[in-house]
Amino acid sequence: MSETSDSRAQRLAAESLAAGSPTAWFETLYDAAGRGAAEIPWDRGAPHPLLAEWLVQHAGEAAGADRTAVVPGTGPGHDAELLAALHFRTTAFDVSPTAIERVRAAHPDSAVDYRVADLFALPPQWRGAFDLVVEVMTVQSMPRTVRAAATAAIRSLVAPRGVLLVIGGVLPADPDPDYGPPWRLTHAEIEAFAADDLALEALDHGPDGLRYRAEFRRSRLLADTTSAIERTPC
Structure with a gap:
């Protein structure tokens, strides 16, 4: 029986972890996809609908002129291109050189600054540099052994009074914590982004x-992050 895109990703992730790297499998997967030997399971062909919805609901903040945005783990670049279309000065990065080559080739005239960068070794000048940080399923693509470090790295990108959006899948009931990718976040792991003057405002x-x-905001602290608005549906 041939591998599904999800099972291939899980196998490559397991091999990468066994070799001591939580992120090397991304390059292996994108390289295989470039040769037609794999599919990228998270390539939706469009921006994530929960990002697109938030931008519609926050029209004032979606006006990106003179504001900066960053998309970690940009992959195919759909989310970054949406932000650039709204006139954010957008940076997007991925640890996979092949992913960045592919997205640059797909968008040769893009205004997005696509970079190869490692979440665990970010350029110092990116610290606190972005008005909007869009984290879509990147942290959950790495195992819990590096969860705290990945969360802190994402959090470090948010500028004073900036916004962080974290979008992902809900951890199912009775999960196997070692099964993945994705290693979906628990409620506590979502709330863990709320530190260093970054407060949870809505879930x-x-x-x-x-x-x-x-949705998190820096320098607009809430008295109790557990009182953040929790709504359903999106």
């Missing part, structure tokens, strides 16, 4: 109960 759940969008 929205999709109508299918399988997705969430968390």
